Amino acid sequence: MKRVRGAALLLVLWLIVLLTALIGAFALTARVESLQGRVLSQGVVADEAARAGLEYALVRINDDDPRRQWQPDGRDYAWRFGAAQLQLKIVDESGKIDLNTADATLLTGLWLTQGVDRDQAARLASAIIDWRDRDAFSQAQGGAEDPQYAEAELPYGAKDAPFESVAELQQVLGMTPALYTMAEPHLTVFGGIERPDPRFADGVVLQALGLDADALLEQRNAPVDPASPQAFLGFGSGTYSIDSRARLPDGRETVLRAVVRTGANRIPGSAYTTLRWEEGASPQ
Numbered sequence: 001m002k003r004v005r006g007a008a009l010l011l012v013l014w015l016i017v018l019l020t021a022l023i024g025a026f027a028l029t030a031r032v033e034s035l036q037g038r039v040l041s042q043g044v045v046a047d048e049a050a051r052a053g054l055e056y057a058l059v060r061i062n063d064d065d066p067r068r069q070w071q072p073d074g075r076d077y078a079w080r081f082g083a084a085q086l087q088l089k090i091v092d093e094s095g096k097i098d099l100n101t102a103d104a105t106l107l108t109g110l111w112l113t114q115g116v117d118r119d120q121a122a123r124l125a126s127a128i129i130d131w132r133d134r135d136a137f138s139q140a141q142g143g144a145e146d147p148q149y150a151e152a153e154l155p156y157g158a159k160d161a162p163f164e165s166v167a168e169l170q171q172v173l174g175m176t177p178a179l180y181t182m183a184e185p186h187l188t189v190f191g192g193i194e195r196p197d198p199r200f201a202d203g204v205v206l207q208a209l210g211l212d213a214d215a216l217l218e219q220r221n222a223p224v225d226p227a228s229p230q231a232f233l234g235f236g237s238g239t240y241s242i243d244s245r246a247r248l249p250d251g252r253e254t255v256l257r258a259v260v261r262t263g264a265n266r267i268p269g270s271a272y273t274t275l276r277w278e279e280g281a282s283p284q
Contacts, residue, residue, distance in 0.1 A: 046246050046254035049084035050279060053244035054256060056081070057088050058272065061240065062262075072236050073200045073220060081246070089243040092236035093259065095200025097208065098191035099163040100132055104139070106195065109208035114182050120174070127173050134160050144173035163189050165276075190239050190259060190275055200236060238263040239275070254279065 056079060060070035070077055072092040079086045097110055107125035112118065126139035136158075138145050146157030152173055163169065166187045170180050186204050196205050198216060206213035244256040259276040 045082075046084065046248050046252050047256075047279065049081050049086065049246035049248075050244045050254045050256035052081045053079060053086040053088050053246060054242050054258060054260070055271075057090050057242050057244065058240070058260070058262065061090060061236075071200075072240050074202050075221070083249055084246045086247075087243075087245045091202070091241045092197065092200035093188045093190045093239040093241055094193055094197040094237040095202070095205065096186055096188035096191055096241075097196055097205060098188050098193065099128060099166065099169060100189055101192065101194045103194060104129060104141070106208055109210065110183060110186065110204070111179070113204050113207045114179060116179070124172075124174050124179075127175075128169070131158050131160075131172050132162050136160070148173055165189060188241070188259075190261070191237075197237075 057070065057077070060068060060077075061072055063069040070088075070090060072090040073095065074089060074091045077088045077090075079088060097106060102110075104122070104125045107128055108118070108121045111121035111124050116124065122141040123143070126141045126143035129139055130143035130145050136145050138148070144158060149157045154173070156171070159168075159171075166184055166189060169175055169183075169187065170177070186202065186208075195209065198206060198209065198211060199220075201209070203213040203217055206216055239259065239261045241259045242257075244258075245253060246256075247253045256279040257276075258274060258278070260272040260274055262272045
């Protein structure tokens, strides 16, 4: 009888241990799910704050009051949306070098600003032109058509068609990841003009144009009387690259990078047409 009671007691103790373990597991699971939900909800808040930053930037670009108007020339603007702190940067795409319209001189100038020697810069510029032109003839300064891609053992040749994105530049013969990373912020496929507009160009593009970048940037950033004609740079081309970085009090960040087009060609019911859209959490 004592053995039966001892076995029953042992069984009860094991059941208590098992129930305790199950309750602990459920509590831990609930805690993890609560934390996951909180992270996800904060992510949504940060994402929406970054999108609000893009919308607000477009409003300020088109403000008729020169004292409130933001300029799409790459300068940084700060804004607060609820609990989120935002850093915004707007660049008119006409201030960048268009891969589909820039001539060899301008493209060579770009690579020279990146520390490339003149011969290699000329070859890269020629390879870009051979990629986008429709003929099968290499440029005089050593471009790259199908035979050159075959010699490099690449499984493709020159596209012989316009660039559809800046990222496509990585496929051009002679392009390296390091060069692409340095040049990408200064390039576009949405500019549509042969020479960038100096009003919106950054220092690298101004140098590639052969202009005095330091003097022009100093003049651009100098205080301007709102009543003077210089206060209005104009509204630009209507196609803008916007970087919107939202930071929450807990340190979470979301970065939105988009190229949008305003004006008559926008989608009905929308203030703009999205040409490129990249967003995600910023690494902590």
